[in-house]
Amino acid sequence: MTNGNRPKTTASDTLSRIPRYLQVATALRQRINSGQWAVGEKIATLEQLENEFQVARVTIRQAVDILQQEGMLKSEQGRGTFVIQSPTAARWLQLATDWDSLIRPIKRNTLKHLPIEQHYMPKIAEGEGTPAESYAYIYSLQLRDDEPYGLARVHVAQDIYDKAVEDFQTRIALGVVAELEELSISRAHQTLSIGSADVYAAVHLRVPFGAPIVEARCIVNDADDRVIYHGEIVYRGDVVRINIELVNEDRKVSLD
Amino acid sequence: MTNGNRPKTTASDTLSRIPRYLQVATALRQRINSGQWAVGEKIATLEQLENEFQVARVTIRQAVDILQQEGMLKSEQGRGTFVIQSPTAARWLQLATDWDSLIRPIKRNTLKHLPIEQHYMPKIAEGEGTPAESYAYIYSLQLRDDEPYGLARVHVAQDIYDKAVEDFQTRIALGVVAELEELSISRAHQTLSIGSADVYAAVHLRVPFGAPIVEARCIVNDADDRVIYHGEIVYRGDVVRINIELVNEDRKVSLD
DNA sequence: CTCAATTTGTTCGTATGTATG
């Protein structure tokens, strides 16, 4: 009755069900990524980490072992544990806050079509515009430097699609829509929300299951307020960055 | 030698070490949140889920049990398992794309101060403005309806802080800054990125460890381009929604 | 009403993973 393992769980949280050594490993990984522990630097001793995370020494070691396998840490007996590499060199995907910056980066990116499992009509809510009679459906993976960053389910009004079939088959749809000359766009909006990768998204975007993702829903209307483009795109969370200019010199703030 | 448990892990992924039943629970939760399984509807049978996820019956049950505890599902013997509630309708936290919408919702929300573990100076990059001489540091939990949604590390220029000490101690700092009359704000910007909850964030925001979060960094400058506010706020990912108006009727799109 | 099919609920044995001291 030595009360061997009992984790000091505070509750029945989902949190507490995740293995302790993974929690610690994640925490350490974040400190390295965030630069709190720089490359070459010695990290806290096992004893300090024991105290900080309130877990047994062996558990800390398990966590450190994982990061050693990942090539981020290197332990040396008698000296300590050192950061030998940080994979941060992150390449950010700037998510758009205006039309031009939405279109610009798209042009360089490529796409790979995926087999369509199931056709469906876009769900268009009240006030988002009038749906088109029929839509062409495109299911594709968006790539940059051969690295997948987005999984796109796109609907384009059939008549628009027919105007440039080849373009729509080889390029990113939103870019094609933007360039159609005879088309007048009255409005476009985008809603972003945050989620976790399901099995499909994880496989295609090459991220672990449950990894954070951004779900973007983008709607473009023509002059008659008809929804000509409806895109649901899942982005890898780790490449997304959103930059918002709230106030500029020339635009004074209205208080209250 | 019945090969009892061996998970069919494809690799040494960190996330494949996460318990299977939690992975399944996450997948199910997503289907409910996304409306794929509507409220009142019967979900797939245990047997179907067994096949789909390639796990044992008991493992599916564990996942379903979790969602039952969360009040999303209800199983009835002989009938099936039903969605009885979707938390989706709930509570979106509209993240700001302009100053007014940043300030407005803040006013209703409350905050709870947390003990400060460690003081530090905000890291202000080139071009973000000139740092103030000294900052007051506030570490707090942001609440709405007694539900935590954000974990804030905020620095306010000391002289600004001194002008309304009591306000800063009881209300959300950005709201106080916005209302200071003698203050002129020249610019403000916010950068959002996506991450996973570490242990601290998970505990405070009451989300599972590793749950998606939004890391917001908001900087406000006064008329002299001095950084008077620097906030690093971690939001629960599941309450964040960002709405962006890309094009309006009155603003024509410039092609190329 | 009975019967069979469907579906959830329960239990057993076993093997391995996690975590402590």
Added chain:
DNA sequence: ACATACATACGAACAAATTGA
């Protein structure tokens, strides 16, 4: 490294409730 305790996961069998023919 060890003894210990509990968690995770499998497969299989059986029990109990519901439904529709």
